[in-house]
Amino acid sequence: MKKLQTTCTALAVILPLQAFAQDVELTLWHMEQPPHRVERLQQLIDAFNESHDGVTVSQEPQNWGEIYAKAPAALAAGVGPDIMFVTPDFVPILKQVTDIPSVEGLVSELDSKHDFIDSTVEAYSYEDGIWAVPLYNMAMNLWYRKSDLSEAGIEVPQTWDDLKAAAETLSADGVYGLGLPANKQLYTDQTVYSFMVNGGATEIFNEDGTLRFDNPETVDSYTTYADLQKLSPPDSTSWTWGEAEACFISESCGMILQFSVITSYDTQGAGDAADLGVAPIPAKSADGDHNTIAYANAGLILSTEEAEREAAGAFLSFLLEPENYGSFLNMEPGLFMPLTATGAEAESFWSDPLTAKYREQVEGIIANSHNGQLFGFTSGRTFPSIAAISARNLIAETLQDIVVRGNSPADAVAAGQAQMSDAAAN
Amino acid sequence: MRRSWQMNIALTLSLVFLGLLILLPFWWVVSSSFKESQEIISRTPTMVPHSFTLQHFQKLLGSSDYPVYMLNSVIVSTISAIITLMMAVPAAYAFFRMRFPGREVMYRTILLAYAFPSIVVLIPLFGMFVRLGLVDTLTGLVIINVTFALPFSIWMLRSFFAGLPSEIEEAAVMDGASTLVILRRVMIPLIMPGIASVGIFAFILSWTEYVFTSVLIVSDAKRTVPVGFSGIIGQYQIDWGMLLAGASFAVLPVIILFSLVGRWFVGGLTEGAVK
Numbered sequence: 001m002k003k004l005q006t007t008c009t010a011l012a013v014i015l016p017l018q019a020f021a022q023d024v025e026l027t028l029w030h031m032e033q034p035p036h037r038v039e040r041l042q043q044l045i046d047a048f049n050e051s052h053d054g055v056t057v058s059q060e061p062q063n064w065g066e067i068y069a070k071a072p073a074a075l076a077a078g079v080g081p082d083i084m085f086v087t088p089d090f091v092p093i094l095k096q097v098t099d100i101p102s103v104e105g106l107v108s109e110l111d112s113k114h115d116f117i118d119s120t121v122e123a124y125s126y127e128d129g130i131w132a133v134p135l136y137n138m139a140m141n142l143w144y145r146k147s148d149l150s151e152a153g154i155e156v157p158q159t160w161d162d163l164k165a166a167a168e169t170l171s172a173d174g175v176y177g178l179g180l181p182a183n184k185q186l187y188t189d190q191t192v193y194s195f196m197v198n199g200g201a202t203e204i205f206n207e208d209g210t211l212r213f214d215n216p217e218t219v220d221s222y223t224t225y226a227d228l229q230k231l232s233p234p235d236s237t238s239w240t241w242g243e244a245e246a247c248f249i250s251e252s253c254g255m256i257l258q259f260s261v262i263t264s265y266d267t268q269g270a271g272d273a274a275d276l277g278v279a280p281i282p283a284k285s286a287d288g289d290h291n292t293i294a295y296a297n298a299g300l301i302l303s304t305e306e307a308e309r310e311a312a313g314a315f316l317s318f319l320l321e322p323e324n325y326g327s328f329l330n331m332e333p334g335l336f337m338p339l340t341a342t343g344a345e346a347e348s349f350w351s352d353p354l355t356a357k358y359r360e361q362v363e364g365i366i367a368n369s370h371n372g373q374l375f376g377f378t379s380g381r382t383f384p385s386i387a388a389i390s391a392r393n394l395i396a397e398t399l400q401d402i403v404v405r406g407n408s409p410a411d412a413v414a415a416g417q418a419q420m421s422d423a424a425a426n
Numbered sequence: 427m428r429r430s431w432q433m434n435i436a437l438t439l440s441l442v443f444l445g446l447l448i449l450l451p452f453w454w455v456v457s458s459s460f461k462e463s464q465e466i467i468s469r470t471p472t473m474v475p476h477s478f479t480l481q482h483f484q485k486l487l488g489s490s491d492y493p494v495y496m497l498n499s500v501i502v503s504t505i506s507a508i509i510t511l512m513m514a515v516p517a518a519y520a521f522f523r524m525r526f527p528g529r530e531v532m533y534r535t536i537l538l539a540y541a542f543p544s545i546v547v548l549i550p551l552f553g554m555f556v557r558l559g560l561v562d563t564l565t566g567l568v569i570i571n572v573t574f575a576l577p578f579s580i581w582m583l584r585s586f587f588a589g590l591p592s593e594i595e596e597a598a599v600m601d602g603a604s605t606l607v608i609l610r611r612v613m614i615p616l617i618m619p620g621i622a623s624v625g626i627f628a629f630i631l632s633w634t635e636y637v638f639t640s641v642l643i644v645s646d647a648k649r650t651v652p653v654g655f656s657g658i659i660g661q662y663q664i665d666w667g668m669l670l671a672g673a674s675f676a677v678l679p680v681i682i683l684f685s686l687v688g689r690w691f692v693g694g695l696t697e698g699a700v701k
Contacts, residue, residue: 033657034665035490038646063657066640073549073641077556174469242664250467261663268463268666335662 294372
């Protein structure tokens with residue numbers, strides 16, 4: 001027994017500097033393409049490669065715009081990556097074109113060591129397996145300027161009614177009170193769903209997998225959103241995240257719903273940390289929950305070779321080590337949040353200058369991310385057919401049906417469900 | 427013939443309007459690339475910059491692989507344009523001059539290449555390129571660009587051939603020149619404006635090609651400007667300064683090409699007019 005303990009201790013010491021029996025070369029695909037993120041990842045990759053003899057990881061940044069076509073094509077042709085950073089709705093698409101072994105053992109081991117937020121693991125747990133290792137979380141929040149609200153004599157909006165009242169009050173002197181997108185694009189999917197999760201329309205599917213998108217709660221959420229959208233700039237029907245961010249930073253928009261890229265506010269805007277408000281998405285009513293949409297990004301191991309899978313596991317474990325994890329998350333301060341208990345306390349996370357400067361906001365974002373939901377991955381259940389619905393931005397298209405084509409919310413939601421049924425069936 | 431003063435004013439105003447229409451977007455992009463970030467996204471747009479900085483260009487060239495993307499684009503577009511011309515000129519001449527069964531049908535059929543959305547052929551093409559070892563190569567991009575530029579280039583050049591007086595060719599035949607000699611020594615010099623136009627068309631088509639490059643190129647080192655640049659911009663944030671700096675650089679090769687070939691192009695047109 002003592003011998004076993006000694007061996008285990010020795011292994012634990014050696015593990016970070018693990019030597020692999022054979023040379024292993026791993027290719028990592030990710031969609032974090034802005035140069036500063038690529039550079040930060042390269043620093044971590046270099047550190048990993050130096051500390052792990054026989055393993056060489058290299059990165060190939062890809063673009064979100066093409067990855068849904070490119071990755072399946074590459075995997076089908078046998079030229080795909082060994083590791084890939086993914087979101088939950090992407091995994092079912094990849095599982096259709098290639099065999100992906102479960103990483104349940106690795107996730108269990110990492111969970112016992114770092115303690116994942118349960119919902120982040122649940123998003124990848126279905127069909128008797130866990131398909132990817134959760135790595136970083138993103139959650140949507142309400143951005144506002146404290147000085148604007150203070151000057152207007154209004155409190156931070158807690159409910160939908162508060163939000164409308166605040167947006168109307170802030171709409172003056174060429175400022176749009178609230179910037180909400182209505183483009184047929186993922187950003188609109190996300191903002192609309194952020195309303196749906198607070199309006200009792202979290203579940204798009206019934207338990208048996210049939211659609212329940214067309215229900216009074218969804219109609220109510222769309223009605224409210226479309227009503228608020230009238231207070232947004234006219235070009236918001238073509239917005240993606242960047243345009244909303246610019247509208248807020250340039251003080252043309254009083255409030256926006258946004259994933260929190262603090263760098264832009266700090267470098268392109270006023271950079272006044274004390275004036276930036278980051279609040280939970282308003283609830284439907286005063287006694288309602290403040291939920292939000294959240295994406296638990298994860299590392300998907302695609303290689304099926306044992307040595308490569310072991311090395312890929314070592315790499316993902318390396319990223320989750322607290323001394324590395326903060327550096328990893330802060331490749332984009334404010335956007336990527338820790339999804340482990342050890343990560344949330346990591347010195348490497350909080351010591352980043354920008355994260356330290358906006359500590360109050362980052363703490364708020366982390367708190368909000370715990371109430372995160374993602375369409376198709378709710379209540380511990382996963383519906384892989386959401387991938388087809390998500391890929392066609394049908395949640396956003398339903399909104400466009402109201403905002404652009406002038407249909408009633410009830411008709412638009414009914415049409416939206418019909419389109420979702422078609423997409424899921426095909 | 428003298429124009430009335432009203433006509434002169436109308437003509438001048440029209441030219442000014444057209445000039446502004448063409449030049450204003452360029453001015454907006456280029457001048458904004460030198461503005462501070464705050465001024466770029468300011469609520470009140472400024473036509474003339476109130477601030478000046480080179481930081482966006484420094485960031486673009488220093489922290490991204492943009493120079494590599496530019497080099498790749500120049501290589502791919504130049505080679506694609508040259509190969510397109512080398513294939514389109516004899517093909518167009520053959521369609522113009524030679525008589526063979528199904529000539530008209532074939533001539534009209536080649537434009538079917540544009541009938542299908544490129545996304546339809548993308549996935550099967552990817553599989554084929556994998557087997558040929560052409561995925562993630564600039565050669566693969568050249569093949570794609572030539573394939574898509576060639577049909578329209580043949581059409582354009584045949585029209586230029588058709589616009590030449592037949593007496594010129596007949597005189598060359600009388601002098602005993604072979605078909606190839608007539609093409610090389612007589613016809614090509616006369617249709618230089620057409621060749622310049624087709625060259626520019628093929629170059630720009632390759633320079634702006636996005637869909638195939640985004641899927642067929644895997645590594646960062648092989649990306650061309652449109653694909654590499656779209657990645658630099660990012661998904662959840664946009665660095666507007668870097669975006670404008672990149673856009674300013676991206677139009678440079680096209681402007682340079684026009685300034686070089688354009689003069690020749692105009693000269694050729696004038697020459698043709700007095701024949």
